Amino acid sequence: MNRATNWNTRYHTPTNIPPPCQVLSDYTYLLPTIGTALDLACGLGANALLLARFGLETYAWDYAETALERLKAFAQAQTVQIHTQVRDVVVSPPPPTMFDVIVVCHFLDRSLVPALIHALKPNGLLFYQTFTRTCVSDQGPKNPDFRLADNELLQMFADLQIVVYREEGKIGDTTQGFRNEALLVARKV
Ligand SMILES: C[S@@+](CC[C@H](N)C(=O)[O-])C[C@H]1O[C@@H](n2cnc3c(N)ncnc32)[C@H](O)[C@@H]1O
Structure with missing residues (x-):
């Protein structure tokens, strides 16, 4: 079974629309009011769906066709337009200077970093959130290669202006706060 087939199988099970990721729901107010956005x-x-409801021309790419079929139905129900595309984003990364906003959540392929930076238009914003190796629960991928090292998002996107960064590791009362993940909003200057 290849990786896309694996994901397609998972998306066959009906679920409600999951909530948007915290980096986008907490910092929606940073979004531009017009422009193009990609959910990678x-x-x-x-x-x-959040980006489209906000009024941005929104693209959504994934190699799992089943997920995109379901997204199309959600978008129709919410009367928003989303340009969905079945696309292997590692084989076909986003082209240069196409997006005002790029969102990446719970996906990590370090080879894509230069393409993500190039794909942003000037002043474009990257919203990134994914799992960290330092964690207090077993949520997320088991393979440490698919998890971030401490401060890794900061290093990956050091060429951008960091607007927001949050990573709380195991500091203090781990029953509170934002754990198991790191989030970043960064701007191309
Ligand atoms: C953990 S899910 C996260 C989905 C979504 N970003 C979210 O936060 O709900 C990871 C997604 O990455 C997709 N994916 C993995 N590798 C991919 C690739 N090379 N090209 C396109 N999509 C890929 C999978 O199909 C899956 O939908």
């Missing part, structure tokens, strides 16, 4: 490796596309 979108899955069921909760982030794409």
Whole structure:
């Protein structure tokens, strides 16, 4: 079974639309009011739906066709338009200078970093959130390669202006706060 087939199988099970990721729901107010947005490796596309409802021309790419079929139905029900595309984003990364906003949530392929930076228009914003190796629960991928090292998002996107960064590791009362993940909003200057 290849990886896309694996994801397609998972998305066959009906679920409601998941909530948008925290980096987007907490910092929606940073979004531009017009422009183009990409939800990369979108899955069921909760982030794409938020971006489209916000009024951005929204693209949602994933190699799992089943997820995109379901996203299309969610978008129709919410009367928003989303340009969905079945696309392997590693084989076909986003082209240069196409997006004002790129959202990546729970997806990590380090080879894509230069393409993500190039794909942003000047002043474009990257919203990124994914799992960290330092964690207090077993949520997320088991393979450490698919999890971030401490401060890794900051290093990956050091060429951008960091607007927001949050990573709380195991500091203090781990029953509170934002754990198991890191989030970043960064701007191309
Ligand atoms: C953990 S899910 C996250 C989905 C969504 N971003 C979210 O936060 O709900 C990871 C997604 O990445 C997609 N994916 C993995 N590798 C991909 C690739 N090379 N090209 C396109 N999509 C990919 C999977 O199909 C899956 O939908």
